[in-house]
Amino acid sequence: MARIPTPRPPMGWNSWDCFGTTVTEAEVLANAEVLSRRLAHLGWDTVVVDIDWSDPTARSHGYNAGAPLAIDDHGRLLPDPGRFPSAAGTADGTGFAPLARAVHDLGLRFGIHTMRGIPRIAVERDLPILGTDLTASAVADPSNACEWNPDMVGLRWHDPDPTVRAACRAYYDSTLDLYASWGVDFIKADDMLWPYQAADIAAYARAIERSGRPIELSLSPGRDLSLARLDDLREHATMWRICDDLWDSWADVEANFARLARWAPHASPQGWPDGDMLPLGRISVRAERGEPHDSNLTPAEQRTLLTLWCVARSPLMVGGHLPASSEETFELLSNPGVLALLHASGSREVFREGSLVLWSAEVRADSLPAAYLADLSGADDADTVGVHRYVAAFNTGEEPLVVALDAGNVGLPLRLDGPVTDVWAGAAASAIPVSTQDDGARGVAPGSTAIPVTVEPHGVVLLRYLDRGTGA
Template sequence: MTLAITPPMCWNSWDCYGTTVTEEEVLANASFMAEHLLPYGWDTVVVDIQWYEPAARAGGYNDAAALELDAFGRQLPAVNRFPSAAGGVGFKNLADKVHGLGLKFGLHIMRGIPRQAVRDGLPVESTDFTADQIADQSSVCDWNTDNFGLDHRHPAAQAYYDSQLRLFAGWGVDFVKADDMLGPYFAAEIAAYQQAISRCGREMALSLSPGRALSLAHLEHLRHNAQMWRVSDDVWDVWEDVEAQFARMARWAPHQRAGAWADADMLPVGRIALRAERGGERLSRLTLDEQRTMMTLWCVSRSPLMLGCDLPSSPPETLPLLTNRHLLEVLNASRNNRELLREGDLVLWTAESTTSEDRFVAVFNTGTADLVRTLPLGDLGLTSGAAGSEASGVHSWRAREAWSGDDAVIGLKDGLPALDVKLPSHSAQLFRFSL
């Protein structure tokens, strides 16, 4: 069975709570998602980094943190933040509650093995070896001190990952975000992690991060080992982060396919940063037009969608961003998605529906001034549906714009049918063309 037939649609605790999310907050967002977003395809709740750190704080990581580990060096939820984990049951009770809402449950994990397990020489489950024997202490993350990498020349290195994934499977985990995997590219770690998933007895989607300077040279290895992978460092609520994803997704979009998705990263919409890593509590600093542009680019390039806001306290205008059925149809039921044109501040993308003869055209204004253009349909890859109609100035295409719901204005330019567009700064329009 192929996992992630369409791009995953998730909520993730990172943008809002950083390292400090609690069980109560996870369940509040899960309940909101089940009621308001599940009918639109949003179906996975992900607990991000350091759920095993009792003293986790906003704004950074504690060096040499004392982690919650079991006797085999595997991370356990911090009970002061996740009280239902008491008694060593891990995330089982929380995952059961999330599943009871009709949702999937996911978690974040760092590459490798906790330094604390290495220091204490904890045994590797089902082996005669200990953590200090399988760690590669020269392989460290440059932004977090929780783990060492694994030495995959040692047979018990794979056994440690196998043991960790068996534990996660027993909890009911459906989705794993494995971090510090891609920058640099740790091919042996990635393959070992996917092998452990395949042995754990439960289907789990694997997401890889962080994606800095990720090369297309790794495409086949990524497709073989993961369902999604980041193509950049973290995206936050500043226009420069969003704009930078245009070029990245133009490179990756032609290679998107079922079960293997290039990921443009988080969607910092709504109310974020209650206890996060970048600034204080706020509504997204992206304007509503910029948030629509971000959603349009992510969907037309078929990136996975990963919400970062506190859903219950986000403003009313957040929900329509996430429930636009025309936009989500492009995400879930389109093909040949590609950048068609980049000319100054104008960027055009196009895609074809997989359920009809319809075509999609996304028009972006990345500049600081209004953009007014008349775009010949032929330049958008749209030919007339009637023989001889172009010569007579008649066309068969009609179109509707997804964000406004308005019919498009299709006029003539040099005697040929053309689409009239007017876009404010940093805005987007998505047109669905039908014959």
């Protein structure tokens, strides 16, 4: 089954970190407008309505067992018209179509969250499966229900009767036909990876392909996800989570260093390992955790988060309520020298010792969008030829870290014939040719270049060097 490759990881906004299960149409549009106006020119182009958009009783901090979900006569979820008034009277299939059109009119793509399986309420009503002679109770498998959300039960993929298995496929086909008719461009399909639901993933991807609409598929959550699943993931999905939900704590960010180091070498247009959303800006307005607040990550930790996600080429889905987020948040999200890493090749962790973690990557200048080149410090027409070589020096420790990097050890030429830029500082970094060993550049071999850096606790120094000799 063919999946359309994507040239870079998806980028956009998702409602979960700020509104949890309770986001409204007005809030989606408010965030879409800011995304379009402030960030879309740099690739932030997708707006995603997260979980429980069909629940009229949705609340922050939890899910509602037995919720009276809005569904149609074939057991397919519909938007709650109380929160999404443009979806009122959706028995005709209107659903999210008006909201999707409004998002499209802003030059953006529209996405929704879905859950594996079939709604319990459809099983209780024993609604007919569109295109079959069977009903919801015949395809439902309560023994494989979601462990953390009460809305859905699994499907009977292992039933010995091929008619039942065909009806399971028909249910997914009918739901994806509906979403495609609404103009959905992106689906975050949840409860797919823990435990790994191979039959659902394959059937869901098949249903997307059958719908005829080029919908990108994101799989969640990624707890305990193994590289043994890589080929299957690449065959069926655009992106897949490699961790559980990530929130605005240093412990959550630090835990993803090892995961992203394992998965980053496999990130490519064939599929993108996902470190989860960026809990940046104004979050927890009505969300799963905490009271309304600006991200608890320090400025240094926020730069580390974005740098690590970019150098590992993880998808970027910001979770803050953009209309209420600070200018500092927008400055963080709009640094083209950092975002350029999403177009890198050879991204990998090259060194880890104590609190020092080093990553390297390279980005062909001629692969970058014009908006990036136009904004890069010192960029000119000549910068479209060559390779931007990146070095990210992370400090996971609690004290400042002072180290002299050996250019040859971090993927740079031994001798540099141009400036090295400190990307976050927007200034030139020191680059000192070393002729003899001395205390000023301990660990740097004679004949190489020393680049002294000081990295604050939980911080990062991101260096970029334009190597014109290896471009073209």
